[in-house]
Amino acid sequence: MLKHNFDELVNRKGTECKKWDTYADDVIPMWIADTDFKCPQPVIDAMVKRAEHGIYGYPVNCKTFEKSIINWQKKRFDWDVDIDWVEYTPAVVPAIVYAMRAFTNPGDNIVIQMPAYHPFHDIIPNNGRHILGNNLILKEDGSYEVDYENLEALLSKKRTTMFLLCSPHNPVGKCFTREELTRISELCLKHNVFVVSDEIHSDIVYGGSKHIPFGSLSQEAADNCVVCVNPSKTFNIAGVRTGAVIIPNRHNHDLFYAPLENNKAYGRTVFGTLPIEVSYNECDYYADQLLEYLQGNLEYLENFVSTRIPKIKGGTSDYIFPCIVLQQSNFAINLIFG
Ligand SMILES: Cc1ncc(COP(=O)(O)O)c(C=O)c1O
Structure with missing residues (x-):
């Protein structure tokens, strides 16, 4: 089996890197979900081979991209995805905006759970919709719980038409259980609220917790959602700006897809889809080893904080995934928020 060297230090300065080329040299950037690990060797090899071909003309859709998404969902989460359900998107955040425009109207309310991934605070008002925030409840042990009572109050408001779920949740690192997701789904169905489930962090879940794709919960849930995925966090390929929904x-699919079709806004790129296909088809080993490595960092940090800065309270490692990875002097630390 291939083995990835997660200890390798790679200088990213001077590569137009948002994380490392934004600040002065004495700043250690720790704010973006972008690891400093090289991506899997099979991805690098495939990209080099494709680059050496020397012609980068218009690509045609041979469904290899869609098949790789299906492949990953099946082997990692046991979800049977049909090929007609999958669409290419230019990353996850634009896909959320497309969904918002397809399934809601200006002036509508969109529910998100607080604290929320910061672009959610922009894309909703930027598109003339209102944010309704449902605060996650922080428990004694550092984990978070859904406030169902308040959630239902927000979902039942007249102009609430969408719930933007972040599953697992960034930034608190909560991996929702089947029971929690089912309850959320039932509340949304009861109040006729459409669900967009951002599952970009689904691969990085620890300690016996298991990610459950929202669309796999039940037929009713599947008929009431768009699931957004991207291997960009797991395999460190966010710069290729490609994702999928x-x-x-079928009706929801067509509603989502019509504006892209009408505006000819579905153009994919050869260097966008290729790394996703190779990651999802060939790089389970990398995802597994990444998790193991990060778990080690997590234990290191928990131990360091509890012995050296005991007044800082951490969460439970069952729920926490690394928001940010800092690599320094041959070791990496996950900074945990929540
Ligand atoms: C919850 C969440 N959604 C979406 C994104 C960004 O996704 P993309 O780069 O595919 O737009 C991030 C990146 O940190 C994220 O944490």
Whole structure:
């Protein structure tokens, strides 16, 4: 089996890197979900081979991209995804905006759970919709719980038409259980609220917790959602600006896709889809070893904080995934928020 060297230090300065080329040299940037690990060797090899071909003309859709998404969802989460449910998107945040425009109207309310991934605070008002925030409840042990009572109050408001779920949740690192997701789904169905599930962090879940794709919960849930995925966090390929949506219901699929079709805004790129295909088809070993490595960092940090800065309270490692990875002097530390 291939083995990835997560200890390798790579200088990213001077590569137009948002993380390392934004600040002065004496600043250690720790704010973006972008690891400093090299991506898997099979991805690098495939990209080099494609680059050496020397012609980068218009690509045609041979469904290899869609098949790789199906492949990953099946082997990692046991979700049977149909090829017609999958669509290419230019990353996850634009996909959320497309969904918002397809399934809601200006002036509508969109529910998010607080604290929320910061672009959610921009894309909703930027598109003329209102944010309704449902605060996650911090428990004694550092984990978070959904406030169902308040959630239902927000979902039942007249102009609430969408719930933007972040599963697992960034920034608190909560991996929702089947029971929690089912309850959320039932509340959304009861109040006729469409669900967009951002599952970009689904691969990085620890300690016996298991990610459950929202669309796999039930037929009713599948018919009421768009699931957004991207291997960019796991394999450190966010710069290729490519992602995908999974939309099991045909009517919803067509509503989502019509504006892209009409505006000819579906153009994919050879260097965008290729790393995703190779990651999802060939790089389970990398995802597994990454998790093991990060788990070690997590234990290191928990131990360091509890012995050296005991007044800082951490969460439970069952729920926490690394928001940010800092690599320094041959070791990496996950900084945990929540
Ligand atoms: C919850 C969440 N959604 C989306 C994104 C960004 O996704 P993309 O680069 O595919 O737009 C991030 C990046 O940190 C994220 O944490």
